[in-house]
Amino acid sequence: MDAKQIAIGSSTRLPAVEKTPFYHIEKPVTENRGDHFLRAFAAVLEFTDYKALLDSYCTSSAKCNRCAVSCPVFMVSGDPRDIPCYRTNILLDIYKRYFTIGGAIKARLSNGFELTEEVIDDMLEVFYRCTACRRCTQSCPMGVDHGLVTRLGRYILSLIGIVPKALQVSVREQLEGETHNTSKVPKDALLDTLGFLSEELEDMVGVKMEFPVDKSNRDYVFFCAVSDYLMEPDTLMGNAAVLYAAGDWDKWTIGTTNYDGINYGLFYSDWHLENIVKQLLAEVTRLRGKNILIGECGHASRSAHDFVPVFGGPSAQPVVSFIEYTLRCLKEGRIKLDPNIITERVTYHDPCNIARSGWIVDQPREILKSFVPDYVEMTPKGQDNYCCGGGGGLVSIDEIHDYRMRIGGKVKAEQLEKTKADIVVAPCANCKKQLKELVEYYKLPCRVMGLHDLILRAIEIPGGKSPAERKEEAALLEM
Amino acid sequence: MSIEQWIDFAKGPLFALTSMIMVLGLLRHIVIQVYELVAGKGRRLSAAPWRKILNEGLGWAIPIKQIMKGTPFFSSVSYLFHIGVIVVPVFLADHIVLWEKTLGFSLPSLPSGWADFLTIFTVACVLVLLGFRLFGDRQRAMSRLTDYVLLLLILLPFVTGFLASHSGMNPFPWETMMLVHLLSAELLFLVIPFTKLAHIVLFVFDRLSAVHWQLRPGAGDKVADALFGKEARV
Ligand code: SF4
Numbered sequence: 001m002d003a004k005q006i007a008i009g010s011s012t013r014l015p016a017v018e019k020t021p022f023y024h025i026e027k028p029v030t031e032n033r034g035d036h037f038l039r040a041f042a043a044v045l046e047f048t049d050y051k052a053l054l055d056s057y058c059t060s061s062a063k064c065n066r067c068a069v070s071c072p073v074f075m076v077s078g079d080p081r082d083i084p085c086y087r088t089n090i091l092l093d094i095y096k097r098y099f100t101i102g103g104a105i106k107a108r109l110s111n112g113f114e115l116t117e118e119v120i121d122d123m124l125e126v127f128y129r130c131t132a133c134r135r136c137t138q139s140c141p142m143g144v145d146h147g148l149v150t151r152l153g154r155y156i157l158s159l160i161g162i163v164p165k166a167l168q169v170s171v172r173e174q175l176e177g178e179t180h181n182t183s184k185v186p187k188d189a190l191l192d193t194l195g196f197l198s199e200e201l202e203d204m205v206g207v208k209m210e211f212p213v214d215k216s217n218r219d220y221v222f223f224c225a226v227s228d229y230l231m232e233p234d235t236l237m238g239n240a241a242v243l244y245a246a247g248d249w250d251k252w253t254i255g256t257t258n259y260d261g262i263n264y265g266l267f268y269s270d271w272h273l274e275n276i277v278k279q280l281l282a283e284v285t286r287l288r289g290k291n292i293l294i295g296e297c298g299h300a301s302r303s304a305h306d307f308v309p310v311f312g313g314p315s316a317q318p319v320v321s322f323i324e325y326t327l328r329c330l331k332e333g334r335i336k337l338d339p340n341i342i343t344e345r346v347t348y349h350d351p352c353n354i355a356r357s358g359w360i361v362d363q364p365r366e367i368l369k370s371f372v373p374d375y376v377e378m379t380p381k382g383q384d385n386y387c388c389g390g391g392g393g394l395v396s397i398d399e400i401h402d403y404r405m406r407i408g409g410k411v412k413a414e415q416l417e418k419t420k421a422d423i424v425v426a427p428c429a430n431c432k433k434q435l436k437e438l439v440e441y442y443k444l445p446c447r448v449m450g451l452h453d454l455i456l457r458a459i460e461i462p463g464g465k466s467p468a469e470r471k472e473e474a475a476l477l478e479m
Numbered sequence: 480m481s482i483e484q485w486i487d488f489a490k491g492p493l494f495a496l497t498s499m500i501m502v503l504g505l506l507r508h509i510v511i512q513v514y515e516l517v518a519g520k521g522r523r524l525s526a527a528p529w530r531k532i533l534n535e536g537l538g539w540a541i542p543i544k545q546i547m548k549g550t551p552f553f554s555s556v557s558y559l560f561h562i563g564v565i566v567v568p569v570f571l572a573d574h575i576v577l578w579e580k581t582l583g584f585s586l587p588s589l590p591s592g593w594a595d596f597l598t599i600f601t602v603a604c605v606l607v608l609l610g611f612r613l614f615g616d617r618q619r620a621m622s623r624l625t626d627y628v629l630l631l632l633i634l635l636p637f638v639t640g641f642l643a644s645h646s647g648m649n650p651f652p653w654e655t656m657m658l659v660h661l662l663s664a665e666l667l668f669l670v671i672p673f674t675k676l677a678h679i680v681l682f683v684f685d686r687l688s689a690v691h692w693q694l695r696p697g698a699g700d701k702v703a704d705a706l707f708g709k710e711a712r713v
């Protein structure tokens with residue numbers, strides 16, 4: 001790749017992206033959006049408890065601008081509207097002006113801030129230029145959570161009908177459609193896919209694994225991002241291989257009423273977040289499962305891990321991420337990974353939702369280092385990692401592909417290139433999609449894979465072909 | 480009233496009044512925040528990751544790592560400025576006398592050489608911060624009138640106090656300087672609870688976003704009910 005093409009610096013400031021429409025809206029409201037917005041804002045303030053935080057933020061935000069240099073979006077765009085604090089202050093200004101006494105008085109005395117149609121247009125765009133990765137929050141001395149404010153802004157916008165159509169259509173299907181999942185995968189198609197995966201696995205490892213469907217009283221009920229069933233067979237086969245090799249094959253199940261771990265509510269709406277979590281819990285309860293096992297996906301893991309206890313109460317089933325599960329099996333000696341299989345250079349991308357906003361940083365590294373001899377890190381990494389540019393639901397919005405490539409994901413692409421890795425492991429459905437697009441766009445000599453895709457190659461399956469044999473066969477197939 | 484009487488007035492009743500307003504104003508923020516947290520979050524408070532919040536917060540006490548990331552020069556200046564702006568007014572020998580008189584307790588005082596140095600240093604920091612606001616692209620884009628005014632307002636008591644205590648450098652009568660010093664400090668007291676300077680107490684509550692991610696169960700439903708009634712809302 002031409003290094004200059006993605007060199008970052010003030011000299012590469014790009015003009016702001018084409019303004020409207022930044023994304024498709026199903027039924028755009030055209031009149032009195034300001035009034036609607038204030039009504040929705042008032043309702044949110046009445047029933048939720050964001051008020052205290054807004055009070056604190058709107059009085060004390062110091063506007064020191066440290067956040068600006070930490071934001072991968074602003075780094076590339078150089079557009080002041082992308083400064084985290086600037087965007088946050090749009091919502092805070094509205095709050096101050098219309099929901100605090102001081103603000104109302106100030107507006108009387110001077111020509112203070114007004115919520116005009118332009119402000120709505122601004123919010124519509126900037127709240128969806130931010131990936132809600134929360135990197136800026138770490139750099140804020142005050143700890144202002146710009147990701148949370150972005151999400152709140154999106155929530156209120158969604159209440160007046162301003163939502164990217166891509167997200168809205170998916171959650172509608174998930175909550176009200178027949179399939180109850182975001183990709184509209186019907187039960188029959190799921191069963192077909194599982195049958196296909198089972199055959200593939202048999203060909204590959206020489207062992208028949210019949211996927212357990214709708215079994216009751218199992219230790220684990222499995223949810224992945226439903227798109228994995230369509231797009232990530234290797235990740236799923238890797239998951240299956242670990243469960244099988246660890247001797248847990250009869251301890252898990254996939255439910256057929258609800259098998260989608262995706263929760264876009266995390267990105268834009270409390271209502272959706274809660275109801276999608278409840279739907280997931282209902283399935284686990286129906287199957288009397290003991291744990292919720294979440295496949296490789298950043299936001300799915302975080303929304304279950306953080307919000308199952310919030311909405312399900314203290315008695316709700318514990319949430320386990322598949323990465324944690326695999327590490328435990330590895331540590332207990334229940335699975336073996338052959339360290340001679342992966343010869344490529346591998347690096348690891350931390351999905352923001354499980355690293356910075358979560359609890360998974362070292363676990364995947366421990367797994368990878370145990371069987372990947374040529375493992376390299378990106379800088380920065382872990383909780384300080386750069387977002388792929390597809391966070392906060394942005395990756396699902398096709399019409400902003402250009403923005404995600406040129407701006408949102410540019411820093412990531414450069415970071416990736418510097419590692420000179422052949423494979424980047426990204427255990428997240430969203431990151432994987434965005435990274436694959438980035439690799440193509442910037443023509444990086446790098447493959448994007450899931451963690452379990454790699455594990456699938458190196459895991460020893462009891463009674464099956466050895467990893468070395470499988471590698472030979474795969475090489476023959478490729479020739 | 481003679482200027483001496485004015486000075487006495489500013490040192491006595493006015494000082495008591497303005498500092499009381501400041502303290503009450505800041506207390507109000509604390510009370511509101513604590514009330515909203517306890518009343519709003521209730522039992523969910525215990526589910527918040529307090530240890531993480533505490534660790535992250537304490538990490539900012541000596542923020543070497545944080546300073547090195549991103550904007551090392553600006554951040555160091557800002558950090559040192561905060562030290563000066565706390566240490567000088569509180570531990571200055573002349574102020575300690577005032578604390579004794581009004582509040583009834585004493586504190587160890589800064590040696591005068593140190594006090595001078597720290598004062599000049601703090602003033603220099605303010606000027607640099609002002610420079611950043613005026614000439615830094617990003618900061619200018621973000622700044623409003625109050626952001627500049629507040630910096631100047633902080634500058635004023637430092638400069639006047641320094642001049643008042645160094646008669647050799649002071650072009651004005653001592654009394655005038657002293658009075659301006661007192662009044663400017665008291666103006667600052669009045670302004671603190673009502674502007675972003677309230678972050679001297681609110682920074683604690685700003686750091687609680689992890690608590691605020693503990694959303695209120697059922698709230699989404701209520702918001703939707705209030706806005707759309709019971710019909711479909713996806
Ligand atoms: S959350 Fe991420 S994308 Fe959004 S402003 Fe902060 S650093 Fe930038």
